[in-house]
Amino acid sequence: GDSVTQMEGPVTLSEEAFLTINCTYTATGYPSLFWYVQYPGEGLQLLLKATKADDKGSNKGFEATYRKETTSFHLEKGSVQVSDSAVYFCALSDRTGGFKTIFGAGTRLFVKA
């Protein structure tokens, strides 16, 4: 079945550091890919998405490119802020799976001032 694998955390960075959180997926169809963010005590918020190969999703300085050849959707940000501290979930959704969203395990990010 479909699955998502993302790098284990926690990831601890200093403010203004470069962030990469790796995410790879397996899917039988042609999924859409997502990054969700969960701030402490809150529900999930969509951060960005890409619906087809080579699409780049971007939001709030975060970017991720849908790489079909490497089945990857790595999340990047050039300069993190303390307010970016949260848990980040990579996910996919596939029509053949009835649009169920499959989540990765989540990566906790701590940004120090």
Next chain:
Amino acid sequence: GAVVSQHPSWVICKSGTSVKIECRSLDFQATTMFWYRQFPKQSLMLMATSNEGSKATYEQGVEKDKFLINHASLTLSTLTVTSAHPEDSSFYICSFTGGPSLPSYNEQFFGPGTRLTVL
């Protein structure tokens, strides 16, 4: 994006009681909805999927008689945890998808979650 509300946002109950959690889509009609549970520091685990007017489809290992789901309308779904026990304590999150008729049809819109604590 669409707005989804959940009520209550947190609830504490005694062991053996039942708890109902409501999930509403506020600005669009949802054809499919999902219920997830999330244990501390873990990912979301899908519990069940339901379409309006149909019975819910439960994931393997989820007891349908314990977690009753009612997708009453295109804007409301409820999850009732029956005879709750401490091991049911968790963060429950609902989500809607609008289906193929919406531009973002394969995107889910999540509620803020309900934290259930069973004493």
